[in-house]
Amino acid sequence: MTAPPHGRATRLAARLADGARGAAPGRWSPAGEMPFAGFWAQPADAAVQLTDGRVLLAGGEDGRRVPTDVTALFEPASGTWTSSGALWTGRRLHSTTLLADGRVLVAGGIGEPPGPVPATGLGSCEVYDPADGTWTATGSLREPRFSHSATLLPDGRVLVAGGAAVRSADSHRTLRSAETYDPGTGTWTQVRPMTDARFGHPAVRFDDGRTLMVGGVLAVGRGSYTALAHCEAYDPVADVWTPTAGLATARKSHQATLLPGNAVLVTGGDMPGFRDDDWTYDPYSQWTTERYDPASDRWTTDGQMPWGRSHHRAVRLASGDVLVLGGTDDASMSVGYPNATLYDAATRKWSPEFPMPRGRWAPAALGLADGRVLVMGGLDESGPAAPLPGEDRVTATAEIYTP
Structure with a gap:
């Protein structure tokens, strides 16, 4: 078996040689500007479409990682915010879930700006009523948490x-606990x-009601984290x-995306370290x-994307194909990618990349x-690439993809 190319240029050339x-x-077309600029890190979806067709986006963080309390509504028919x-x-790294009765549940997250001690x-938790546009406090989680599914x-x-x-004054701990909201x-x-x-970790619900947890992060020390390969499924009846x-x-x-027929597609992600085929060090996404x-109960290798990416978004289309957009590279995490690519669920092949108007990583989509697919906000430039020291550039722009 031939090992994959490791240089980024040769890697791209090998894929482009296959043609379209x-x-x-x-x-892509513009979808106006949100009332605020923000971004939303993994894993949970940050936006939901209400039963009346409007899109609700709540909370998130600004370029200094400060949690926000703002809520925005998008009307797809008119394209207005x-x-x-x-x-x-205000909260970031929280979850946003559309309930069966049309209300929206926001749970957990981080409510404080970054500081010298662990967040x-x-x-x-809060519940949004779309009838009057207000949030109401509801029962609290049994265990406070953030970056949950x-x-x-x-x-x-x-x-x-x-x-x-929080684990101690200088480190976080990773949770095994789970709970359900009534x-x-x-x-x-x-x-x-x-x-x-x-x-x-992304979570995917199968048609039979079970939920699959896919990979994720494990805290292993002071400011140290590692990626996981372990997966597991939850049966809510038993x-x-x-x-x-x-x-x-x-x-x-x-990202993990449910495909037609209950298959699950996993794309991209960070895995800095040595490759198992020839022990070449690979710091890229x-x-x-x-x-x-x-x-x-098997994972199999699928078609390679044209380019590596992390902190991207993957959205299943009505056709069953998957749109993968934006993201960045874990080696630098400096700029948001403007490119997107399509996965054909039937042929298991990827289209050549095509651009969005704006580069962004950690957007909502x-x-x-x-x-259609609505993409909102995200990070444009971060770290050394950002124009202001200590503040990443975050966009308030939105755009729509029409298949």
């Missing part, structure tokens, strides 16, 4: 799993803990976690993908009911 592949790209009622607590997770279960409860919390009573109930502690086959490549800051078959 996969689904045909659509087009408006402000809505502010959160009671403390929030236990507070949140999944709407078939019975209307919300499963929150994993996340991070919208009818506004209370949280502890359920069985996961097999493995994790945070920053309240049981079952370890599943693991990823071939440990990943964090990746991953261009490899993997596909999970729950029937056989979701598929609209009309089949």
